[in-house]
Amino acid sequence: MEFPAFSHHGGTRSVTGSCHQLHLDPTTSLLIDCGLEQGCEVSTGAEFAPIGFDIGGIQALVITHVHIDHVGRIPALLAAGFRGPILCSEPSARLLPLVLEDAYKLGISADPVQVDRYLALLQRLIVPLPYEQWHCVLERGDAACSIRLQRAGHLLGSAYVECDVRVEGAEASSRIVFSGDLGAPGNPLLRPVRPPERADILVLESTYGDRLHSGRSDRQQRLEAVIDRALADNGTILIPAFSLGRTQELLYEIEDILYRKSLVKEAPQASCHDPLQAIDWSRLPVILDSPLAQQITQAYRELHEYWNCEAQKRLSEGRAPFGFAQLVCVDTHAKHQKVVNYLKSTGRPAIVIAGNGMCSGGRIVNYLKAMLGDPRHEVVFVGYQAKGTPGAVIQASEGAQGLVQLDLDGCMFEVRLKVLSAPGYSAHADQKGLIDFAMGGDGSTPRILLVHGERQAKDALASTLRARARALGVRLKVEIP
Incomplete structure (x- = not known):
C-alpha cells in the first residue's frame, strides 16, 4: 500500500454515515468523522453496534461537525476502547456533548449516573481547536501530520479539514482535504465557505452533486x-x-x-x-x-x-x-x-x-x-x-x-x-458550490474522491468536474470509492 492511503467505513453508499480513515503508515492513522448511517434500511440500535473496524493506531478523531450522520458512532468507538483526542472546532466542542447526551439517553440509558460518567469521558477527550490555525497531531522522525480547520458554512462549528502530511521517504508534504458537509451560500447566520488554498487530494461530499438549488433568495x-x-x-x-x-x-x-x-x-x-x-x-x-x-x-x-x-x-x-x-x-x-x-x-x-x-x-x-x-x-x-x-x-x-x-x-x-x-433551506452546497470549492483554490486538485452522496449525484458531479478540468486545461483524476 502506498501512503498516505484511505479506508472508508461509511459515507460511500449514501448521504449518511461519514467515517474516513487516513493511513499515514501501516500502523498510524487519523479518523475523520465517525457517523451513523441513517434511513429506513438501518436497524434500530445501529449506533451502539460494534464499530466494525480496527481502531489500533488511530492517533485522533477529527470531527467536521456534530450532525448524527457524522458523530453518531462515537459511543461505539469509545466502547471499542478509543481514548485518543477528539479534535473539533470550538463551537462543535460546545455542541457535541448536547447531541451525544440526547442520543445516549434515547438509545442506551437515561440513568443520571451512567449519563454523567459517559459525558465526563467525552469531555476529557474533546480538544477544541480555533479555526485557521495549524495543530500538530503527529511528529515522529521523518513523518508528520498537522491539521487545520476552516469554516464550512454548513452548521455552526462546521469545518473542512486540511491535513498537511509528510510520510517517511517523501521529499515534500502532501495536502489532503476532507470537505465534511459544505454549506450553501446565503446562510443568515454563518460566514460563507472559502475554497482551500491548495489540495493534492480532496475527499469531497456529493449530496447535491446532480442539481442546482433554487429559491434561496426569496x-x-x-x-x-x-x-x-x-x-x-x-x-x-x-x-x-x-x-x-x-x-x-x-x-x-x-x-x-x-x-x-x-x-x-x-x-x-x-x-x-x-x-x-x-x-x-x-x-x-x-x-x-x-x-x-x-x-x-x-x-x-x-x-x-x-x-x-x-x-x-x-x-x-x-x-x-x-x-x-x-x-x-x-x-x-x-x-x-x-x-x-x-x-x-x-x-x-x-x-x-x-x-x-x-x-x-x-x-x-x-x-x-x-x-x-x-x-x-x-x-x-x-x-x-x-x-x-x-x-x-x-x-x-x-x-x-x-x-x-x-x-x-x-x-x-x-x-x-x-x-x-418551502425550498431554499438546504444546508448543503449544490453542484455549482461543490465545483467552486473543488476548483476554486489554485485551480488544480490532481485527485478527488467523491463520498457522501447517492450514485446518481456522484456520477453527475464527476462528469461535470472532469469537464471543468478539461476547460481549464488541468489534470484531474476523479474517483468514486
Whole structure:
C-alpha cells in the first residue's frame, strides 16, 4: 500500500454515515468523522453496534461537525476502547456533548449516573481547536501530520479539514482535504465557505452533486406569506424541524419578519412556569417545543462571536434573534400536551417549531394528530422528507385531489390542513458550490474522491468536474470509492 492511503467505513453508499480513515503508515492513522448511517434500511440500535473496524493506531478523531450522520458512532468507538483526542472546532466542542447526551439517553440509558460518567469521558477527550490555525497531531522522525480547520458554512462549528502530511521517504508534504458537509451560500447566520488554498487530494461530499438549488433568495418572503395567511385564518403553522441548524435558521428569519411587522417586542420577557401565561396573544407567538432544540439554541446564542457580520449587527442594535419576547419554550411533556390541547380548542394563530423533522416521532406528532383535520392550520416543510416517513406522506398530499389519510401511532387521520414545501433551506452546497470549492483554490486538485452522496449525484458531479478540468486545461483524476 502506498501512503498516505484511505479506508472508508461509511459515507460511500449514501448521504449518511461519514467515517474516513487516513493511513499515514501501516500502523498510524487519523479518523475523520465517525457517523451513523441513517434511513429506513438501518436497524434500530445501529449506533451502539460494534464499530466494525480496527481502531489500533488511530492517533485522533477529527470531527467536521456534530450532525448524527457524522458523530453518531462515537459511543461505539469509545466502547471499542478509543481514548485518543477528539479534535473539533470550538463551537462543535460546545455542541457535541448536547447531541451525544440526547442520543445516549434515547438509545442506551437515561440513568443520571451512567449519563454523567459517559459525558465526563467525552469531555476529557474533546480538544477544541480555533479555526485557521495549524495543530500538530503527529511528529515522529521523518513523518508528520498537522491539521487545520476552516469554516464550512454548513452548521455552526462546521469545518473542512486540511491535513498537511509528510510520510517517511517523501521529499515534500502532501495536502489532503476532507470537505465534511459544505454549506450553501446565503446562510443568515454563518460566514460563507472559502475554497482551500491548495489540495493534492480532496475527499469531497456529493449530496447535491446532480442539481442546482433554487429559491434561496426569496425563501423569507415565502415564509412571511405563510405567516400572513395564518394570521388571516386564525390557524397554527406547524414546522417540523431538526433541532440542530434548521431550527436556529428559522428562528432567526422569523424574528426578522416579526420585527419588520412590528410584532416583536424589544426586550425578552422573563420565563414563566406556565407557557400559556407567557404568551402575549396580541402578537404572534413562536412556540419552540423541543428540549434539545432549546439547549442548542441557547448554545447558538452564547456562541455569537462565530456568527456572520449581519447577524452580529442585529445584536449590536439590541435585537435578540434567539431570545425575542414571543419565543415561548416548552420543556416538559405535560406543558407540551397543554399547549397542543389549547391550540386545538382555540382560534389563536401561532407558529410551532417541533421535532422531529420527518414527523416519524417526537412532539410534532401530537400537534399533527390534533390539527391534521382542520384546514385553518398549515404544515410547512423546510427539509428533506425520506421515503416512507409520515412527513413524506403529508408532503405528497400537497395539491393532491381527493382524500388523503395518514397512519399515526396506529390511528388513521384525514389530511385536511394546508401543506407547503418551502425550498431554499438546504444546508448543503449544490453542484455549482461543490465545483467552486473543488476548483476554486489554485485551480488544480490532481485527485478527488467523491463520498457522501447517492450514485446518481456522484456520477453527475464527476462528469461535470472532469469537464471543468478539461476547460481549464488541468489534470484531474476523479474517483468514486
